[in-house]
Amino acid sequence: MLKVWLTRLTVLTTILAIVSNIYIFTYPSIFPSECSWRCSARKASLDAEDSLSALDRAILYTSRYLRDVSAQFSKVDGVKESRDRNQPSDVHLLALGDPQIKGIWPNTPYLSRLDTFGNDFYLGHIFSMMKKRLNPTHVAVMGDLFSSQWIGDSEFYNRTMRYTSRIFQRNVSVLENIKKESHDTNGQYQIDWVKFADDLGARLQQTPKKFDFGYEDVYSWDPVNEDYLFMNLTGNHDVGYSGDATYQHMARFQSLFGKDNYWIEYDRGTDHAWRIVVLNSMLLEGPPLQQELMDVTWEFLYRLFERRFEGSTILLTHVPFYKKEGICADSELFRYYPHDFQREPYKQNLLRSQNHLSQGTTKRVLNLIFDNHKPGIILTGHDHVGCETIYNKDDKTGEWSAAKAVTSTDFSVREITVRSMMGEFHGNSGLVTGQFNTKTKLWEWSFTLCPFSVQHIWWFTKVVTLLSGLLLSIRVFI
Numbered sequence: 001m002l003k004v005w006l007t008r009l010t011v012l013t014t015i016l017a018i019v020s021n022i023y024i025f026t027y028p029s030i031f032p033s034e035c036s037w038r039c040s041a042r043k044a045s046l047d048a049e050d051s052l053s054a055l056d057r058a059i060l061y062t063s064r065y066l067r068d069v070s071a072q073f074s075k076v077d078g079v080k081e082s083r084d085r086n087q088p089s090d091v092h093l094l095a096l097g098d099p100q101i102k103g104i105w106p107n108t109p110y111l112s113r114l115d116t117f118g119n120d121f122y123l124g125h126i127f128s129m130m131k132k133r134l135n136p137t138h139v140a141v142m143g144d145l146f147s148s149q150w151i152g153d154s155e156f157y158n159r160t161m162r163y164t165s166r167i168f169q170r171n172v173s174v175l176e177n178i179k180k181e182s183h184d185t186n187g188q189y190q191i192d193w194v195k196f197a198d199d200l201g202a203r204l205q206q207t208p209k210k211f212d213f214g215y216e217d218v219y220s221w222d223p224v225n226e227d228y229l230f231m232n233l234t235g236n237h238d239v240g241y242s243g244d245a246t247y248q249h250m251a252r253f254q255s256l257f258g259k260d261n262y263w264i265e266y267d268r269g270t271d272h273a274w275r276i277v278v279l280n281s282m283l284l285e286g287p288p289l290q291q292e293l294m295d296v297t298w299e300f301l302y303r304l305f306e307r308r309f310e311g312s313t314i315l316l317t318h319v320p321f322y323k324k325e326g327i328c329a330d331s332e333l334f335r336y337y338p339h340d341f342q343r344e345p346y347k348q349n350l351l352r353s354q355n356h357l358s359q360g361t362t363k364r365v366l367n368l369i370f371d372n373h374k375p376g377i378i379l380t381g382h383d384h385v386g387c388e389t390i391y392n393k394d395d396k397t398g399e400w401s402a403a404k405a406v407t408s409t410d411f412s413v414r415e416i417t418v419r420s421m422m423g424e425f426h427g428n429s430g431l432v433t434g435q436f437n438t439k440t441k442l443w444e445w446s447f448t449l450c451p452f453s454v455q456h457i458w459w460f461t462k463v464v465t466l467l468s469g470l471l472l473s474i475r476v477f478i
């Protein structure tokens with residue numbers, strides 16, 4: 001009797017394990033068009049769907065799924081075509097919204113510890129699926145890499161290690177070497193922020209100020225080992241809002257994640273020039289704790305403007321631009337520390353948090369970046385729900401107004417707030433495709449969102465797989 005039940009249970013868990021594993025390892029094939037770069041041929045084949053019966057639709061979806069799965073398995077692993085400055089090649093940028101990984105503290109309950117541990121691998125699963133499937137040219141994490149700005153250097157370092165190795169499966173030897181150079185007496189990572197502050201002060205004193213914000217034609221930070229470019233953005237949970245952001249925050253972010261403000265120009269001087277602009281929107285408006293940090297961000301924007309770049313722009317930044325209530329989930333909100341804030345008196349009246357950039361800052365930033373009226377796209381994070389907005393420019397006044405549609409005949413640019421990759425928001429990846437239209441001589445930017453599922457399905461798969469392995473091995477012995 002027991003044996004019969006055991007057999008049944010084994011069969012059941014094994015079937016569940018097989019089905020759920022097939023699901024998590026082929027999930028993008030269920031939404032092949034949302035989970036692929038834009039390609040005109042594929043779009044056309046989807047047009048006729050509306051007029052189908054339920055059965056026909058089921059057949060269509062199943063065959064579409066199976067076709068996509070088989071295409072993935074028969075794909076030869078991506079050797080990227082060699083680049084030629086004089087020939088435009090498509091831009092394939094994978095944008096990942098706000099992972100916000102949590103930490104484990106001595107008083108964290110065991111179940112939450114397990115959850116935090118598993119979550120790293122859930123996020124890692126999404127990235128490795130997307131990378132294998134899509135072979136992106138660029139990957140950008142849209143800020144809020146971590147869940148809190150109020151952590152010490154050692155915890156910041158430990159989360160960076162998890163972020164780098166578990167989620168993005170990258171080589172950590174660079175980080176290990178940084179720790180060898182920069183640690184306290186117990187060997188724990190510690191940033192020398194005083195040196196950073198002195199260095200920054202000295203640069204701001206010079207005329208012209210000595211900053212190095214720009215790159216040209218960089219497709220990988222490490223071309224021998226990697227054929228895509230990985231970018232980390234600052235978020236309020238990484239460095240704080242401007243009322244919180246200290247030299248320490250900025251120094252450790254830059255040492256482990258790279259610059260917070262930079263541009264990369266591609267194919268400058270050709271008819272198909274384009275650029276990426278990474279902007280630290282945490283340090284655009286205040287009142288800030290460290291005025292100097294904000295000065296650097298504005299210095300960056302002025303330098304960018306002075307480049308007089310004749311090409312298209314992808315702007316990557318964490319905090320979305322100003323919009324009226326009702327356009328996206330978050331509406332405008334500014335909070336300031338109270339004037340009698342006792343816990344940290346030095347923060348009195350400073351900027352405590354913001355949902356958007358203010359209307360005035362929005363105007364200044366957009367006019368500095370999109371002054372050449374070439375088609376562009378803005379990607380932001382912060383609001384976990386995700387949103388799409390059009391910024392319409394009025395050339396006479398230089399004002400930009402946010403709407404759901406293009407209303408300006410002068411110029412407009414689309415802002416995509418990338419839905420978060422956290423489990424609660426279904427583990428999304430954002431796909432930006434840039435294609436150069438050789439007839440109009442303009443870049444065309446498109447965006448789709450590829451959802452996975454809540455983290456529980458991933459957990460379920462891991463648990464039934466273990467269980468079925470266990471039951472199968474018990475079954476062999478009795």
Ligand SMILES: *[C@@H]1O[C@H](CO)[C@@H](O)[C@H](O)[C@H]1NC(C)=O
Nearest residue numbers: 104152154155156157158188
């Ligand atoms: C970071 O990790 C190291 C090595 O595992 C550990 O000794 C240290 O206590 C961790 N830091 C914190 C703040 O937990």
Ligand SMILES: *[C@@H]1O[C@H](CO)[C@@H](O)[C@H](O)[C@H]1NC(C)=O
Nearest residue numbers: 169170171172173174222225
């Ligand atoms: C990581 O990089 C270092 C130095 O570039 C290299 O020696 C090491 O083998 C790499 N590790 C892996 C796992 O690729």
Ligand SMILES: *[C@@H]1O[C@H](CO)[C@@H](O)[C@H](O)[C@H]1NC(C)=O
Nearest residue numbers: 164170230231232256257258
């Ligand atoms: C972003 O962070 C990862 C992990 O630390 C690192 O490998 C990568 O080089 C960083 N990107 C830049 C531009 O520094």
